[in-house]
Amino acid sequence: MGKIKTVYEDCDILVVGGGMAGTGATFEARYWGRDLKIVCVEKANIDRSGAVAQGLYAINCYMGMQWGENQPEDHVRYARNDLMGLVREDLGYDMARHVDSTVHMFDEWGLPMMRNEKTGRYLREGKWQIMIHGESYKPIVAEAAKKSADKIYNRIMITHLLMDESKENRVGGAVGFNMRTGNYHVFRAKAVIVAAGGASHIFKPRAVGEGMGRTWYAPWSNGSAYALPIAVGAKMTQMENRIVLTRFKDGYGPVGAYFLHLKTYTRNGKGENYEKKWYEQTKKLVGEYIDHHPVPTCLRNHAFIEEVKAGGGPIHMVTTEAFQDPHLEVIGWENFLGMTIGQAVVWASQNIDPKYEDPELTTSEPYVMGSHATCSGAWVSGPEDLSPPEYFWGYNRMMTIEGLFGAGDTVGGSAHKFSSGSFTEGRLAAKAAVKYIQDLGDKKIEVNDEQCENFKEIIYKPLENYKVGRNEITAGTVSPSYILPIQGLQRLQKIMDEYCGGITVNYMTNANLLKKGLGLLDMLHEDLEHVGAEDYHQLMRAWELKHRALTSQCVTEHTLFREETRWPGYYYRGDHMKVDDKNWHCLTLSRRDPKTGKFTMEKAPLYHIVDEKKNEAS
Numbered sequence: 001m002g003k004i005k006t007v008y009e010d011c012d013i014l015v016v017g018g019g020m021a022g023t024g025a026t027f028e029a030r031y032w033g034r035d036l037k038i039v040c041v042e043k044a045n046i047d048r049s050g051a052v053a054q055g056l057y058a059i060n061c062y063m064g065m066q067w068g069e070n071q072p073e074d075h076v077r078y079a080r081n082d083l084m085g086l087v088r089e090d091l092g093y094d095m096a097r098h099v100d101s102t103v104h105m106f107d108e109w110g111l112p113m114m115r116n117e118k119t120g121r122y123l124r125e126g127k128w129q130i131m132i133h134g135e136s137y138k139p140i141v142a143e144a145a146k147k148s149a150d151k152i153y154n155r156i157m158i159t160h161l162l163m164d165e166s167k168e169n170r171v172g173g174a175v176g177f178n179m180r181t182g183n184y185h186v187f188r189a190k191a192v193i194v195a196a197g198g199a200s201h202i203f204k205p206r207a208v209g210e211g212m213g214r215t216w217y218a219p220w221s222n223g224s225a226y227a228l229p230i231a232v233g234a235k236m237t238q239m240e241n242r243i244v245l246t247r248f249k250d251g252y253g254p255v256g257a258y259f260l261h262l263k264t265y266t267r268n269g270k271g272e273n274y275e276k277k278w279y280e281q282t283k284k285l286v287g288e289y290i291d292h293h294p295v296p297t298c299l300r301n302h303a304f305i306e307e308v309k310a311g312g313g314p315i316h317m318v319t320t321e322a323f324q325d326p327h328l329e330v331i332g333w334e335n336f337l338g339m340t341i342g343q344a345v346v347w348a349s350q351n352i353d354p355k356y357e358d359p360e361l362t363t364s365e366p367y368v369m370g371s372h373a374t375c376s377g378a379w380v381s382g383p384e385d386l387s388p389p390e391y392f393w394g395y396n397r398m399m400t401i402e403g404l405f406g407a408g409d410t411v412g413g414s415a416h417k418f419s420s421g422s423f424t425e426g427r428l429a430a431k432a433a434v435k436y437i438q439d440l441g442d443k444k445i446e447v448n449d450e451q452c453e454n455f456k457e458i459i460y461k462p463l464e465n466y467k468v469g470r471n472e473i474t475a476g477t478v479s480p481s482y483i484l485p486i487q488g489l490q491r492l493q494k495i496m497d498e499y500c501g502g503i504t505v506n507y508m509t510n511a512n513l514l515k516k517g518l519g520l521l522d523m524l525h526e527d528l529e530h531v532g533a534e535d536y537h538q539l540m541r542a543w544e545l546k547h548r549a550l551t552s553q554c555v556t557e558h559t560l561f562r563e564e565t566r567w568p569g570y571y572y573r574g575d576h577m578k579v580d581d582k583n584w585h586c587l588t589l590s591r592r593d594p595k596t597g598k599f600t601m602e603k604a605p606l607y608h609i610v611d612e613k614k615n616e617a618s
């Protein structure tokens with residue numbers, strides 16, 4: 001350990017993760033905190049990091065208030081409907097009322113927006129989506145963050161949060177390591193904003209073997225956003241609400257632009273519209289939710305899954321009609337070339353030309369995230385003017401740890417934020433963090449050397465495990481003394497898949513399976529003390545795995561706690577197959593005791609702040 005250099009950085013605001021929410025937070029922190037020291041730490045390089053690294057073809061959350069297209073209330077109704085009634089409406093409204101200003105800044109900063117030639121407005125793809133030429137989306141927002149921060153640290157993975165020693169339950173910064181130099185980095189900060197994205201690769205993926213690493217959500221989204229707060233005892237919410245996505249098969253290409261802009265549609269192997277076949281069956285499970293418009297994402301998945309189980313596959317996206325129009329054909333390809341190149345490559349490699357052949361769709365493995373049609377994440381305070389007392393404790397987007405804020409995928413309860421809403425939530429969190437620091441006044445944060453040295457030992461232990469254990473084997477990768485990160489990852493994915501409702505069990509689980517899964521996760525945690533890393537890159541893999549494992553434990557505890565099937569098509573509790581509004585029209589909360597590692601669960605009330613409208617979420 002002696003030769004590892006320690007680098008200290010003291011700052012006011014530390015932003016962990018420089019993706020959409022992190023760049024938004026860094027930018028806004030400078031606006032309100034002109035004289036504050038603002039530092040952003042990113043695991044990759046913020047120019048091309050996070051879920052938007054490859055670019056996007058649409059901004060999925062734009063109200064269009066200037067043209068009277070939608071109001072924030074409409075978006076709350078939409079998100080509530082899609083999440084089967086359960087969202088934090090205060091958070092959703094707060095994001096929606098500010099998101100347009102974010103998009104207008106993107107426009108000013110040079111993001112090429114498509115325009116409706118007749119009206120001059122942004123070109124709509126759907127009710128909430130506007131179309132962009134978004135290959136350079138990420139470098140553009142990264143530039144705003146780079147100009148705002150005192151310093152951006154790339155290639156540093158944050159592994160732990162530091163706690164203030166002078167006050168219980170107050171954050172004091174974060175630590176991590178540089179995966180190129182190996183240096184140990186200590187960031188002491190008055191406020192920390194966690195914006196570290198969602199969690200992919202916690203469930204066994206469909207793409208294994210030669211396709212390993214391919215996922216829908218970014219493969220580098222490793223659940224740090226959840227593991228960091230969970231480890232220090234922050235409350236989490238709705239962690240059971242993982243998301244499954246209907247996507248183009250093998251390349252995970254998104255279907256949004258195809259449905260909305262190209263007006264393509266799906267049918268089963270026999271050429272039938274299969275969705276309506278499952279209406280009565282779904283109604284028995286969820287009641288009137290199936291009659292909502294638009295049909296909630298999970299229920300559309302449900303029809304897909306049932307149809308495939310009943311032998312109606314493969315399910316196809318009918319592209320052969322739309323692609324006869326040369327303009328739509330170009331859009332269809334560009335959509336992937338600017339966002340998910342892998343899908344275009346898969347089609348090329350399988351001789352699929354969507355002009356002449358309808359490509360297959362599939363349902364993905366589950367992901368944990370807070371910004372899409374799902375809302376897992378940290379339990380945060382809402383804004384003062386909107387939130388009921390149970391949802392408000394002083395500073396917008398602050399977790400149940402003082403000084404610890406969240407944004408984007410990190411934050412639970414506020415679905416359908418997407419790229420623009422995540423950036424917006426970063427801005428909201430940063431504004432509140434500045435206020436928090438101003439209110440702190442002269443009060444100092446105390447983080448002693450002992451705390452930092454302890455973490456140093458813990459962080460680099462996988463290197464030591466490998467160095468010592470490697471001597472026991474002469475060849476191969478199987479050692480009696482350590483497991484490699486990839487071995488641990490595959491074990492985690494198998495546990496989550498088989499016991500917590502992954503693809504190989506058709507998303508089905510029950511209390512007995514979940515309890516068994518928790519036992520296996522406990523054993524995995526014990527073995528992760530013996531994970532071995534041969535270099536700094538593998539050290540990152542080791543810590544990604546540990547964060548994924550902790551996130552998975554929380555997901556499993558939540559899934560066990562909620563005794564109903566609230567989102568058929570995302571997962572099923574076989575022992576409680578129906579939506580149970582009487583007992584479970586509520587939010588779920590968990591807290592892991594940092595000393596004992598035990599989770600406690602509770603219900604939180606659900607407040608409907610925005611009224612129903614005659615035509616909900618139309």
Ligand SMILES: Cc1cc2nc3c(=O)[nH]c(=O)nc-3n(C[C@H](O)[C@H](O)[C@H](O)COP(=O)(O)OP(=O)(O)OC[C@H]3O[C@@H](n4cnc5c(N)ncnc54)[C@H](O)[C@@H]3O)c2cc1C
Pocket residue numbers: 016017018019020021022041042043044049050051052056057058059060061156157158159195196197198216217218220221222224225254339340371372407408409410417418419420422423
């Ligand atoms: C294939 C795909 C298509 C999508 N399509 C659209 C679309 O069309 N329109 C739309 O609006 N949205 C779309 N989205 C959603 C959008 O990208 C996300 O909602 C948004 O990026 C979430 O923002 P975030 O900041 O929470 O996470 P991210 O943008 O993923 O940022 C998280 C950042 O944290 C970093 N990080 C993680 N762990 C650590 C750590 N321990 N230490 C330091 N840094 C860390 C990561 O490297 C990353 O840079 C799509 C996403 C994907 C994957």
